[in-house]
Amino acid sequence: MAEPKIWMNGKLVTQADAVLPVNSAAVFYATNVFEGLRAYWNESDDQLYCFRLDEHFARFRESMKMMRFTVPYSDADLHAAVKETLTGNAFREDIHMHLVAYVAGAGMEATSPTGLYINPRRRGRIAEDSGLRCCISSWARTSDNAIPIRLKCGANYQNGRLAVLQAKADGYDAPIFLNQHGRVAEGTGATFFMIRKGQIVTPPVTSDILESITRTTLIEKLCPEAIGMQVVEREIARTELYVAEEAFFCGSGYEITPITSVDRFPLGDGHVGAITQKLSTAYMNIVRGTDKRYPEWRTPVYPKSAKV
C-alpha cells in the first residue's frame, strides 16, 4: 500500500520531503499546535466524511491564539487543505490526520513565520473488543497555570509520554491522570467517562482536561439520544474509579475505547460494559454516516458523483 503523501504548506510531498529546519522553534521547543482528525469511508454513499471539522478548526485557532502564533489561515484555507490531502491521496478508507501549525522561526520568542502540514495515516481502532487495563498514573496532569492541557500543543504530550511509558513498564495498557488537586483528569489523548450508580459522569473542563470534541458530542447529543442518559459533569475522586460499573475513554483517535479495570480492580464484571458498547456502536454509525442524523457534523470530501 502506497505511503500517504503529506500536505505541507500548499503542496503534497513524500514523507522524506516533509522536513523542518533543526533551528526552528518547532523542532527545538516543540512550538506547534495540532488537531487529530478522522475521516471515515462510507461504502454505500461512496463517500469519505470528515467528522466535526469546524469544531476542530475552532479549537486549533484557540490553541494558536494562546501560543501567540501569527495565523495566516482562514477556515476556508483549512477546509481546502484537508480536502486536498484526502483527494490528493485518493483515499477510499478510514484515515486519521494530524493537522499541525508550527513556528518555523528560531528562538524561544518566535511567533512567525507559521507553517502548516497535514499528515494522514492509517490508524486502526484501539482495544474496542478487549478494553484497556488502566492504572492511576503517579504523574500528575500538568496544570492550567503551568502548561495548560486546554491548549493542544505538541510539548504537552511529554506529560502523556512519561505516564504511558510508566504504565507500560508497570504492566498496564494505559494511564489515567489525576490533576494537581488529586481529582481525575483524563487519559493521555482521550477524555474519561465512567458509569457509577447508574449515572454517566465526566470531569468538568476545569479539571485540567482538553475541551474534547467527542466529549461535547456525547454530552450534547449521543448520551441523551442513544442511551437516554444526561451526562453529569463533576469532579471525580480516584477511588470512585475502583467501584465504577463501567468506564471508557473517548476522543477523535480513541473513539469510544472501553476501560475494563483500574489499578487491577475490575469494573463491573471486568468485561466491556453494556452502556459503553451501545455508545460505541452509536458513535461509529454517526461518524461514518450510516446513521444519517447530524449531517452538519460530516464534511463530504468528494463531489457527489465522483468515483476515484
Ligand code: PMP
Ligand atoms: N485529551 C487529550 C489530551 C487529547 O489529546 C485528546 C485528543 N484530541 C482528547 C482529550 C480528546 O479530544 P477530542 O475528542 O477533541 O479528539
